[in-house]
Amino acid sequence: MVRARVRGAALAAAAVILIVPTAVACGDDSGGGDGGTPPEPSVEKSSQPAGGGAEPADPAAAEAEVRENWEKFFDPEVSLKDKEAVLENGSKLRGVLEGFSGDERGEQVAAEVGKVAFTSAEEADVTYALTLKGATALPDAAGTAVHQDDTWKVSVKTLCALVKLSGNASPGPGC
Structure with missing residues (x-):
């Protein structure tokens, strides 16, 4: 019960820290939302099992780049232009x-990549944790990395x- 409350508080804190400024930037004039529980911080993983498809030519180098760019994206010290690039x-x-990036609370958030599993030569499932002031706010979140340009x-x-x-309900253009 206590763990559920702590997890709920962590999710709420992460949502406020990460999402409120983003939602404002995206805009939603519909006033929508079903009032229900927000979704888990995950994305659909590839339907192809890890290792079942082609891997990048150099999986070790690709994994290192995924980790570096993922952490760069969430690093508050990185410029907006550099975040766009990753x-x-x-x-x-x-x-x-x-x-x-413009919210001061965003300056306290970072990502720690746990696992990278390639599902193809162009995509990988990434397990990561978002931290707030060094404390884990969203453990074991799931996302994807893509090979583009x-x-x-x-x-x-x-x-x-x-x-x-x-x-x-409407995250904005591009989502």
Whole structure:
């Protein structure tokens, strides 16, 4: 019971820290939302089992790049331009990134990648934890990385799943 409350509080804190500024940037004039429980901080994983498809030519180098770029994306010290470079279709999601990066609470959030499992030569499932001031706020979150323009990037699906944690029925353009 206590663990459930702590997890609920952590999810709420992460949603406020990460999502409120993003939801404002995305805008939702519908006033929507079903008032229900927000979705888990996960995205659909590939239907192909890890190892069942082709891997990148150099899996070790690809994994290192996924980890580096994932952590860069969530690093408050990284510029908006550099975050765009490690987000799938990053320039199209500038408004979302500005909201995400412009909030002072966002300066206290980081990501720690736990596991990278390639599902193809162009996609990987990523298990990660979001931390707030060094304390884990969202453990074992799931997302995906995609290989786009010769760079491993945080997928749009991952960013949109985090935006949806706010309960925003319409996460905005690009999601």
